[in-house]
Amino acid sequence: MKDPIDSPDSAPHRILVVDDEEIVLVALYETLRREAYEVVTTSDPATALAELKKGEFSVIITDQRMPTLTGLELLAQAREIQPNATRILITAVLSLDTVIDAINKGEIYRFVVKPWLREELLVTVKNASQRYDLLRQNARLQSTTQAMNQQLVDLNRSLEQQVKLVAQQNDKLAEMNRALEQNLIRSMELCLHTMQTYYPTLGNQARRVAQLCRSMADASRLSLEDRHVLESAALLHDVGLVGVPRQLIRKWQDSPRSLDSAERALIEQHSILSQELSAFGDGMETVGEVIRAHHECFDGTGYPDQLIGENIPWPARLLAVAVAYASSKLTRDDAVEEIKLQAGAAFDPEAVRALLKALPMATLMRKEREVMLSDLRPGMVLARGIYTANGLLLMPEGQQLNATYIEKLLNHNRVQPITQSLVVYC
Secondary structure (H helix, E strand, O other): OOOOOEOOOOOEOEEEEEOOOHHHHHHHHHHHHOOOOEEEEEOOHHHHHHHHHHOOOOEEEEEOOOOOOOHHHHHHHHHHHOOOOEEEEEEOOOOHHHHHHHHHOOOOOEEEEOOOOHHHHHHHHHHHHHHHHHHHHHHHHHHHHHHHHHHHHHHHHHHHHHHHHHHHHHHHHHHHHHHHHHHHHHHHHHHHHHHHHHOHHHHHHHHHHHHHHHHHHHHHOOOHHHHHHHHHHHHHOOHHHHHOOHHHHHHHHHOHHHOOHHHHHHHHOHHHHHHHHOOOOOOOHHHHHHHHOOOOOOOOOOOOOOOOHHHOOHHHHHHHHHHHHHHOOOOHHHHHHHHHHOEOOOEOHHHHHHHHHHHHHOOOOOOEEEEOHHHOOOOOEEOOOEEOOOOOEEEOOOOEOOHHHHHHHHHHHHHOOOOOOEEEEO
16 A cells, blocks of 8 residues: 655545445545545535535545536535635546636646546546645745734834834933033033133143144044043143142243242142042043143153053153143244153153144144233233223233333232233243
8 A cells, every 4th residue: 555645734635526426436435545545425516515614625526427516516616615625527528628628717627537547546636635735835835924024014113113212212312422522511611711710821721732632633543532532631631730829830830940849749749639620520530540640751750650651541641742842931843852852751752753743733822821010021912801900901812012001001000900810922
């Protein structure tokens, strides 16, 4: 006996056989049962239709000539009930044209001519069963595909919602970051204003250093993070001097070698105080570290921690060179030569090269210095307007002084003392 031809579920194929001749039913039943098919037989087309409504069949085999319905009529109705069942017509008298037409229209799959050959019949039934399996598998695949497509649609919809939610969150985060950045800028501007109010030239010095550091960042192609750290440190590097007496700041700027040990110790604390005062926002820790180290020397003789060489943060080495150049009282060329002479000692040679590369593209504010009223000389240009104690303008910013203007200020001071700081361009 041959192996059974199983369905995708490994169950025997069910075959419905309809014929009004008992001998034909028995012959087909015995032939198909030997091949392990599950066979249901009936001589009544109405019963056959009822069976089709009760259970699923892989193959329907019917005779053409029957009392109540022809085979083609039965198969047409069977097609409506079970469209996947493979329909086979057994006939001895139907014209070939009619059968072929029925095949072409899809009403039947094959036809078998009476009397049939056993092997031909079995091959036809086997092919019909395989066709049924393929149709069922295709239906299952289509159902699975549709389900997967629906899942994909649902997933895409969910993904779109998540993307929209993430976009909204990113927008909120960007807005918060912009707000934080604005707060940080306002905080730094407040520090600059405080320095400028306490000691006017400190604000000018910080802005000059920041301008130079910006050019050095361009020339050195610093990353965005290092650029932000360097520029922020440049603006805030001297904020700790706000706690130092004004007279001592002037003495340090004019004649640093004249400081005694106590004065020098107080001045050298300003980088630590600047680090502490700059810690007013998240992400400022690195800025504070650079500020603390900007007076360290490459040979280890600096302060406050005597760091040496590459132990000094790279942005701090750049800042040290920028501060030295921007605060120098020498001419541009002489200041450059002085810094070049200190390469390898006070300054990192690479930082010096970065300065030299940046200077041609740097645009710096004019340098300012604070003077006493008695220090005013013809030719000086006011960097700040001079006001009376009541707020009336005596002399505008940018005014070039001559003997007459200076005498006017001296006369006013004798009557009503001028208490504000006097700042001129160097």
